[in-house]
Amino acid sequence: KAGVTQTPRYLIKTRGQQVTLSCSPISGHRSVSWYQQTPGQGLQFLFEYFSETQRNKGNFPGRFSGRQFSNSRSEMNVSTLELGDSALYLCASSRQLMNTEAFFGQGTRLTVV
């Protein structure tokens, strides 16, 4: 079956702009989580959605937001981009909220200039 699909793969944006990233989970998976990965900081949890509801949120400013649609696809939005937002954004889907493996997409590499 198809894996987790993230689009776009690469993005270059200017400081102050906003960006929307998309994630299509594995069919049948209802949980989608987003992570920010930067060198030396590992995987920082952004938020998690399950059945269109945000279940958990990490310690990121309100400029970071997300949503999940009825087909489990998810989007995350970052407004007023800052240079420090440059990172690899990873989406992971799983069948349940806990105790199941997470399947990661290839990620979106965002560069803010």
Place this chain on the structure above:
Amino acid sequence: GQQVMQIPQYQHVQEGEDFTTYCNSSTTLSNIQWYKQRPGGHPVFLIQLVKSGEVKKQKRLTFQFGEAKKNSSLHITATQTTDVGTYFCAGHDQGGSEKLVFGKGTKLTVNP
């Protein structure tokens, strides 16, 4: 909040040497998961442990979950160049938090 720490941050070994990475949580975990991320790739699930003291093996990889369910280790016997990558542990807090919290990972390089 829950924190998961991993040591070492980096490990360089000669091919054939053993490798171990350690994971420690500030809180008791309901499970521990291990992922591997190859250079330029994305994290890939390796295994999940849920029982206190559990030990699981996958060929040359041995995973252990501590008795107190607050620590874990991944041991690789006789490393190969294909083992190169960053190994992450991650866990759910036993208190019921649904967040999967990741350690910062151990980056393994193997010299042939």
